Amino acid sequence: MRKLPLLLSALTLAGVSTLSAAQSWEALPETAPSPANNPTTTEKVELGKILYFDPRLSSTGTVSCNSCHNVMLGGEDNRSFSMGVHGQLGGRSAPTVWNSAFNSVQFWDGRADSLEAQAAGPVTAGVEMGMKSWDDVVIRLEAIPGYADLFKSAFGEKAVISKDNATKAIAAYERTLITPNSPYDRYAKGDESAMTAQQIKGLNTFSQTGCTSCHSGAAFNGPTMPAGSGFYVNFPTFTDSAYVKKYNLLKDKGRGEVTKNKADDHKYKIPVLRNVALTAPYFHNGSVKTLDEAVRVMAKVQLNKTLNDQEVADIVAFLGSLTGEFPEQTMPRLPSYSGKTITP
Amino acid sequence: MRKLPLLLSALTLAGVSTLSAAQSWEALPETAPSPANNPTTTEKVELGKILYFDPRLSSTGTVSCNSCHNVMLGGEDNRSFSMGVHGQLGGRSAPTVWNSAFNSVQFWDGRADSLEAQAAGPVTAGVEMGMKSWDDVVIRLEAIPGYADLFKSAFGEKAVISKDNATKAIAAYERTLITPNSPYDRYAKGDESAMTAQQIKGLNTFSQTGCTSCHSGAAFNGPTMPAGSGFYVNFPTFTDSAYVKKYNLLKDKGRGEVTKNKADDHKYKIPVLRNVALTAPYFHNGSVKTLDEAVRVMAKVQLNKTLNDQEVADIVAFLGSLTGEFPEQTMPRLPSYSGKTITP
Numbered sequence: 157m158r159k160l161p162l163l164l165s166a167l168t169l170a171g172v173s174t175l176s177a178a179q180s181w182e183a184l185p186e187t188a189p190s191p192a193n194n195p196t197t198t199e200k201v202e203l204g205k206i207l208y209f210d211p212r213l214s215s216t217g218t219v220s221c222n223s224c225h226n227v228m229l230g231g232e233d234n235r236s237f238s239m240g241v242h243g244q245l246g247g248r249s250a251p252t253v254w255n256s257a258f259n260s261v262q263f264w265d266g267r268a269d270s271l272e273a274q275a276a277g278p279v280t281a282g283v284e285m286g287m288k289s290w291d292d293v294v295i296r297l298e299a300i301p302g303y304a305d306l307f308k309s310a311f312g313e314k315a316v317i318s319k320d321n322a323t324k325a326i327a328a329y330e331r332t333l334i335t336p337n338s339p340y341d342r343y344a345k346g347d348e349s350a351m352t353a354q355q356i357k358g359l360n361t362f363s364q365t366g367c368t369s370c371h372s373g374a375a376f377n378g379p380t381m382p383a384g385s386g387f388y389v390n391f392p393t394f395t396d397s398a399y400v401k402k403y404n405l406l407k408d409k410g411r412g413e414v415t416k417n418k419a420d421d422h423k424y425k426i427p428v429l430r431n432v433a434l435t436a437p438y439f440h441n442g443s444v445k446t447l448d449e450a451v452r453v454m455a456k457v458q459l460n461k462t463l464n465d466q467e468v469a470d471i472v473a474f475l476g477s478l479t480g481e482f483p484e485q486t487m488p489r490l491p492s493y494s495g496k497t498i499t500p
Numbered sequence: 501m502r503k504l505p506l507l508l509s510a511l512t513l514a515g516v517s518t519l520s521a522a523q524s525w526e527a528l529p530e531t532a533p534s535p536a537n538n539p540t541t542t543e544k545v546e547l548g549k550i551l552y553f554d555p556r557l558s559s560t561g562t563v564s565c566n567s568c569h570n571v572m573l574g575g576e577d578n579r580s581f582s583m584g585v586h587g588q589l590g591g592r593s594a595p596t597v598w599n600s601a602f603n604s605v606q607f608w609d610g611r612a613d614s615l616e617a618q619a620a621g622p623v624t625a626g627v628e629m630g631m632k633s634w635d636d637v638v639i640r641l642e643a644i645p646g647y648a649d650l651f652k653s654a655f656g657e658k659a660v661i662s663k664d665n666a667t668k669a670i671a672a673y674e675r676t677l678i679t680p681n682s683p684y685d686r687y688a689k690g691d692e693s694a695m696t697a698q699q700i701k702g703l704n705t706f707s708q709t710g711c712t713s714c715h716s717g718a719a720f721n722g723p724t725m726p727a728g729s730g731f732y733v734n735f736p737t738f739t740d741s742a743y744v745k746k747y748n749l750l751k752d753k754g755r756g757e758v759t760k761n762k763a764d765d766h767k768y769k770i771p772v773l774r775n776v777a778l779t780a781p782y783f784h785n786g787s788v789k790t791l792d793e794a795v796r797v798m799a800k801v802q803l804n805k806t807l808n809d810q811e812v813a814d815i816v817a818f819l820g821s822l823t824g825e826f827p828e829q830t831m832p833r834l835p836s837y838s839g840k841t842i843t844p
Contacts, residue, residue: 217577218567228833229834229836235560236844241587244587436841448839476838484830489826493578494820496791500579
């Protein structure tokens with residue numbers, strides 16, 4: 157990947173006189189690497205897309221992966237807490253599936269070390285898709301004749317319908333969900349006109365404020381880590397801010413809920429900022445409804461800085477430049493269980 | 501539309517020696533007529549598709565038209581009763597949206613005289629999409645910047661976001677949801693090899709049993725009626741069958757619930773049989789889980805006939821020949837309310 161310094165000429169044109177400390181800015185890769193045990197293939201992606209959209213992977217037949225991670229929107233559901241089977245609420249805000257391929261760990265607390273591991277979770281979570289077990293999921297998929305051939309096509313003639321293959325296929329599909337060519341990407345690649353003057357100003361404010369100390373890299377989700385290793389940060393760091401109480405930021409123990417290690421309490425993986433303008437409400441608990449307030453809160457509770465309205469507006473403008481191009485997709489056709497129903 | 505008599509040669513080849521009474525069989529049209537006040541246009545269809553998939557038309561932001569009328573499946577949700585906002589259950593089984601353009605009235609009880617009128621209903625039904633009013637829906641759509649341009653593009657530069665335009669667009673999209681070229685259609689057009697011997701036998705059994713007295717026409721949903729006029733039939737007709745109690749067929753008053761006229765009690769419009777193999781469970785209350793049992797029950801409670809297993813299997817085979825080709829569709833991109841959330 158090309159790394160380019162900020163374009164001084166553009167900044168000068170825009171009336172910005174200072175350039176922030178040496179900083180390289182990366183464009184988003186157009187493809188995501190796949191793990192050695194799950195190379196991306198067309199057939200796997202197609203099966204994964206079908207599974208991703210199939211609500212019969214939920215106990216009620218009403219909730220698919222796409223219900224909470226809606227690829228027709230910003231890759232999530234614009235809700236504070238997602239709504240699973242029987243209208244039950246989850247405990248955290250659904251992260252976006254777009255560009256999740258660039259996370260080294262998944263979930264807010266990093267408890268899944270791969271997209272494959274992540275895909276296994278919600279299906280059997282009681283308040284999400286509510287299946288009793290993956291054995292039950294496999295039985296259900298086996299009862300839908302078309303799936304057997306789709307699994308064989310994706311994994312070979314001897315392949316069976318299994319949790320392992322299903323989650324591999326879903327992960328393979330998710331690795332195709334990348335949004336390149338945002339204004340920021342075009343700017344980073346040398347197109348000085350791709351970002352507005354305010355967006356460029358906001359980029360500098362973002363950097364100078366210190367946001368890039370965590371939100372670095374092509375997806376702005378932190379330093380590059382080996383797949384499966386997480387980079388966790390305390391949130392909130394400055395706990396005496398009034399925002400902490402207002403937005404109930406200390407209720408959730410984050411990573412600590414997983415490790416049961418007190419040192420991990422309130423630590424989270426750094427979320428992707430790509431398309432962040434599309435993914436309101438914000439934070440793990442979806443407590444902040446607007447992006448400008450999210451910027452204000454982050455500066456205060458993470459960096460102990462109080463931004464003025466202009467700085468907030470500039471950073472919001474910059475974040476808007478991270479909205480990329482969403483690849484056109486065909487709708488999958490879900491195989492049918494001919495003449496019978498398998499959901500309640 | 502071409503109407504062709506059954507192909508005697510094919511029947512003879514298949515070992516079927518008798519041809520049912522003179523009967524013409526119609527292939528499904530590849531396009532649906534549109535009403536004078538809502539001509540189908542590409543822009544309207546595109547807007548309609550976006551609205552159809554937008555869960556923000558529901559109070560919780562979790563239920564779209566597609567949730568219960570899933571076009572990636574057989575056009576419904578394979579549930580007895582659909583599940584709306586907060587996991588609430590509706591009172592009837594969702595009819596398929598595929599080929600609904602060929603219904604002269606909509607809903608099981610025919611209470612909507614057009615697809616436009618139908619589209620207005622579920623959005624504000626408490627147990628379905630749960631919006632308080634269409635005024636609230638319009639306010640919500642107005643808050644999503646992209647919609648204004650989409651409405652202008654579909655309805656002209658002076659067009660506003662309104663219930664009238666939204667339901668027109670959804671109806672225009674639904675008129676494109678047609679599944680031509682089923683084995684039956686190809687057979688009706690002269691391809692003698694398109695249906696299997698058993699399917700042809702089943703077609704004759706279907707006709708000879710009397711099913712065609714109601715299930716006639718290209719969509720097998722009854723005689724051609726002017727748009728807005730319904731053709732209603734008692735269901736069940738023979739109320740002393742044990743099936744009536746077993747499947748609770750008299751609980752719902754059908755058309756009578758709408759007109760409050762006792763003479764309309766337990767009357768229903770005749771549902772489309774196209775793709776019926778994909779739309780289990782069956783009947784207005786989704787009480788019958790399999791197509792073979794649905795065939796058995798229909799023959800008994802409507803025609804007072806007891807079919808043997810071979811006859812049932814043949815009719816089921818014939819009904820399988822009504823599964824058509826589903827047009828490939830691209831996924832819509834839903835416009836975003838940049839940086840803010842408009843759902844709870």
